[in-house]
Amino acid sequence: MFPESSTDYGYEACKATADWLLEHAPVRPLVGIVCGSGLGGLADMLKDQKFFSYSEIPNFPKSTVHGHAGRLVFGNLKGKPCVCMQGRFHLYEGYSIQKITMPIRIFKLMGVETVILTNAAGGLNQDYKVGDVMIIKDHINMPGFAGNNPLCGQNDDRFGIRFPCMSDAYDKEMMQLAQKVGNELGYSHFLKEGVYCVLGGPSFETIAECRMLNRLGADAVGMSTVHEVIVARHSGMRVFALSLITNKAVMDYSSEEKANHEEVLQTGEQRSQQLVKLVSTMVSRMTHPNDFKL
Ligand SMILES: O=P(O)(O)O[C@@H]1C[C@H](O)[C@@H](CO)O1
Numbered sequence: 061m062f063p064e065s066s067t068d069y070g071y072e073a074c075k076a077t078a079d080w081l082l083e084h085a086p087v088r089p090l091v092g093i094v095c096g097s098g099l100g101g102l103a104d105m106l107k108d109q110k111f112f113s114y115s116e117i118p119n120f121p122k123s124t125v126h127g128h129a130g131r132l133v134f135g136n137l138k139g140k141p142c143v144c145m146q147g148r149f150h151l152y153e154g155y156s157i158q159k160i161t162m163p164i165r166i167f168k169l170m171g172v173e174t175v176i177l178t179n180a181a182g183g184l185n186q187d188y189k190v191g192d193v194m195i196i197k198d199h200i201n202m203p204g205f206a207g208n209n210p211l212c213g214q215n216d217d218r219f220g221i222r223f224p225c226m227s228d229a230y231d232k233e234m235m236q237l238a239q240k241v242g243n244e245l246g247y248s249h250f251l252k253e254g255v256y257c258v259l260g261g262p263s264f265e266t267i268a269e270c271r272m273l274n275r276l277g278a279d280a281v282g283m284s285t286v287h288e289v290i291v292a293r294h295s296g297m298r299v300f301a302l303s304l305i306t307n308k309a310v311m312d313y314s315s316e317e318k319a320n321h322e323e324v325l326q327t328g329e330q331r332s333q334q335l336v337k338l339v340s341t342m343v344s345r346m347t348h349p350n351d352f353k354l
């Protein structure tokens with residue numbers, strides 16, 4: 061049913077990769093950032109950069125999706141050591157769910173305390189417009205309903221507990237900070253807060269599926285992030301996540317609109333500067349551990 065499991069994502073494999081990276085990286089990162097489709101420009105905000113192509117990192121999967129460069133970038137952001145995934149992995153690429161989330165465990169083992177995730181998503185909420193940025197306050201894990209959760213399999217206590225809580229997955233103080241920074245930057249008119257629903261992809265949703273998801277309480281739909289959030293929370297990292305609404309989910313049978321990846325990448329490019337400003341200002345205000353200037 062799911063791609064063949066393998067053990068090249070376990071604690072030892074993650075530790076070996078984290079140690080290799082720390083040996084070669086210029087900084088020990090406190091903040092880990094994951095760039096969504098078309099949002100790789102976020103990595104450009106790092107100063108004194110050093111990057112690694114995924115293909116040169118031992119045990120790392122390879123990016124296969126257009127708009128995901130496939131580079132791990134280290135650097136400083138307003139004096140904070142960061143690591144940025146310029147491209148993530150998705151279930152539909154054929155990797156196991158444990159493999160696509162392995163970089164998050166590598167973040168943890170490198171010393172990352174806060175993970176900031178971004179994605180491109182379809183807007184289900186009828187009040188949302190293309191170009192809106194949604195602060196994720198909660199998620200619906202559809203693959204999880206069918207038993208595809210990244211924590212399936214034997215639990216490794218060195219990462220976290222068997223049954224982690226997810227009702228506090230998205231850090232409330234980080235969400236408040238995002239609202240405050242968004243206000244200051246004049247972004248309030250496109251800043252929303254809502255529920256993200258993950259599906260397996262890669263096909264976009266049917267009209268009936270979009271209507272159903274909207275009725276179930278989802279404001280945006282996508283193909284990523286939630287697996288990474290679960291793994292990050294399992295190992296005790298603080299999580300903040302944003303969706304860029306790159307297209308409106310088609311909910312009406314008379315509509316001629318069709319979701320497509322080109323539109324997703326184009327919207328990413330158009331909002332890139334503002335997302336960089338929002339995230340970089342937030343990072344500059346964060347202190348570690350769990351204490352920041354509001
Ligand atoms: O990595 P994200 O979630 O931003 O990518 C979204 C979902 C698909 O991979 C792709 C569809 O256009 O964008």
Ligand SMILES: Nc1nc2[nH]cnc2c(=O)[nH]1
Pocket residue numbers: 180181182183259261263264265281282283306307308309319324
């Ligand atoms: N599943 C899904 N993922 C997306 N990523 C960007 N837009 C969409 C969308 O409409 N649906």
